[in-house]
Amino acid sequence: MKLIIKHISVIIVIVIVLQACTKAKTPDTTIVTTDTGNGGATGSITSPTDPSVAVSQGFFLDNWEAKTFTKPSVQNAAKPTTTASVTVTADFANVVSKVSKNLFGNNINPFTGQYTDAGVVNNLTNLSPNIIRAPGGSLSDVYFYDLPSGGKPADVPAELLKADGTPDPTTGYWSGLVTDSWSISLNNYYSLLQKINSTGIITVNYGYARYGLSDHPVETAAHYAAQWVRNDKGRTKLWEVGNENYGNWEAGYRIDVTKNKDGQPEILTGQLYGTHFKVFADSMRKAASDIGATIKIGIVxxxxxxxxxxxxxxxxxxxVLSSAGSSPDFFVVHNYYTPYNENSTPETILATPSSVxxxxxxxxxTSIQTAGIAPKPIAMDEWNIFASGSRQQVSYVAGVHAVLVLGELIKNQVSMACRWDLANGGADGNDHGLFTYQQTGTPDFTPRPAFYYLYYFQKYFGDRMISSVVTGSTNIVSYASSFNSGEAGVTLVNKGTTDQVVNINFKNYYTGANYYYYTLKGGADNAPYSGIVTINGNSPSGSVGGPSNYTAIAASSSATSGGILVTVPARGVVFLVCDKK
Structure with a gap:
């Protein structure tokens, strides 16, 4: 519809220009008439306002970056002809949270190669995890960054104790100055971060403070951690003391008190760890100050x-909290969402992100409030699923789960997370790795399905989450977003077993001419846990992962006129972005 406006149009233009030049925070209620039935607003709109930064996010949002949407290559797609039974309404003016790039992190461990292969580096650059945690989960508590392969300090026992108190004949220590092809060196870790434009978070060896044989093992271990901070030379801003030290699987949980020289108990307590944490934190902060760096230190x-x-x-x-007090800069948690080693169904797995x-x-x-201390930012720097028995961890369902986890973290105002892990190995490919490693019949570092879900989520989710509401189905989950460049997007997840046609409406947003989307779904192999993912109909050439041309696949494109409609496949995900007017 065309509007013929004469003299009054000059006045409207002047008003609009004056409004654009001011920084007033009053709602923008300019009246614009648009085509009806295009999924957007048709009257006055309210401009979005960012919420205040939640304490749970804190400094993890300091490096927030605005995103500009880049239109992909497109292929015209016919709209669904079936009547939509589900409606998603997203409100562009209601900002839930800014989106931190620290949410898309991952973990590396020291037994999956040197990460120097050009293909691996290229895929990681495309994935853009932004933050990589090292040196590797539980191995952090037996890791000595400055020793050569096979090296260990003179003041550590030949055998650590198992949870039951018996010596562990398989005890081994890990080193940073390795040259073996199968084990990454500390230098190559730093080099990888630089190549893929990411930063790090390092877990220092707390276990050494427990099983160390010196006269003062806590001070010795804290000094060793501080030396790493100095040698890091300001490259790493985020550090944490120990890994899952509450668990009986961790080195230092139980020690031989007959060899300990500072009167520590056989079994670690939270209070003791919290007390030791302060010693570590003081030493590490002093080291950072000595080199002119600022660091943040997390507690387990x-x-x-x-x-x-x-x-x-x-x-x-x-x-921990009663003894550490205000010393930590942030709190660290890990979560593997599903029951341990249970042969969980897809329904069970996909229900966990929201509830867990x-x-x-x-x-x-509750822990913080009970302890009576001030809240701090929260980092979930290990997460995945424990489900096993049907190759759940390497299936496309794990990718759908990853999308739901990221959406729930943003919605709950958490701004730092690292998935476990880039590669792992073991059980012939039935492991947590985002890439294959030592999987029969498949080249090492072939991306698994979850890789593609993470890639598309970050690429087509904006820099702010906006509120969205789903009506008509409990199986459809929606996470809506906005881009600083003006576009709006919706990520749709179908947890059910039948396809769903979804109609999308935007409040307080004037839609443009077209919308673009990518549809990801699993294959027919190993039902219901397919090991492949198809993207807009493109399949992988092998039996693992997705299409190799994932960066060049054309987006499906349809006109907004007549409504924004899309089919979300059974247990599928749609990543959609709509033009701005």
Whole structure:
């Protein structure tokens, strides 16, 4: 429809220009008439306002970056002819949270190669994890960054103790100055970060403070951590002390008191760890100050109620927080969402992101409040699923789960997370790795399905989450976003077993001419846990992962006129972005 406006149009233009030159925060209520039935607003709109930064996000949002949407190559796609039974309404004016690039992190471990291959580097550059945690989960508590392969300090025992108190004949220590092709060196870790434009978070060896044989093992271990900070030369801003130290699987959980020289108990307690943390933090901050660097140091908490912990320290959080007080800069939790080693169904797996994320944050906040200390930012720097028995961890369902986790973290105002892990190996490819490693019949570092879900989520999710509401189905989950460049997007997840046609409406947003989207779904192999993913109909050439041309696949494109409609396949995901007017 065309509007013929004469003299009054000059006045309207002047008003609009004057409004654009001011920084007033009053709502923009300019009246614009648009085509009806295009999924957008048809009257006055309210401009979005960013919410204040939540304490749970804190400094993890300091490096927030505005995003500009780049229109991909497109192929015209016919709209669904079936009537939409589901409606998603996204409100452009209601900003839930800014989106931190620290959410898309991952973990590296020291036994999956040197990460110098050009193909690996290229895929990681495309993935853009932004932050990589090292040196590798539980191995962090037996890791010595400045020793050669096979090296160990003189003041560590030949054998550590198992959870039951017996010596572990398989005890081994890990080193940073390695040259073996199968084990990454510390220098190559730093080099990888530079190549893929990412930064790091480093876990220092807390276990050494427990099993060390010197007269003062805590001070010795803290000094060693501080030396790493100095040698890091300001490259790493985020550090944490120990890994899952509440667990009976960790080095230092149980020590031989006959060899300990500073009177530590046999079994670690939360209070003792919290006390030791302050020694580490003081030494590490002094080291950072000596080199003119500023660092943040995280402390280990449990993600669930630990008052009856059967595989580790009970009342860990209470003890840690009471003794560490205000010393930590942030709180660290890990979460593997599904029941341990259960042959979980897709329904069980896909139900966990919402419920488990919510209960985890509730528990952490309760722990903080009970301890009477100030809240701090929260980092979930290990997460995945424990489900096993049907190759769940390497299936496309794990990719759908990853999308849901990221969406729930943003919605709950968490701004730092690292998935576990880039590559792992073991059980012939049935492991947590985002890439294959030592999987029969498949080249090492072939991207698995979850890789593609993570790639498209970050690329087609904006820099702010906006609110969205779903009606007509409990199986459809929506996470809506906006780009600083003006576009709006919606990520749709179908947790159900039948395709769903979804109609998308935007409030307080004038839609442009077209919308673009990518549809990801699993294959027919190993039902219901396919090991492949198809992207807009493009399939992989092999039996693992997705299409190799994933960066060049054309987006499906349809006109907004007549409504924004899309089919979300059974247990599929659609990443959609709509033009601005």
């Amino acid at each position: 908490l449990t993600e669930t109620n630990d008052q009856s912990n059967s595989v580790g320290v009970q009342n860990w959080n209470a003890g 994320t919510s209960s985890m944050l509730s528990w952490v906040n």
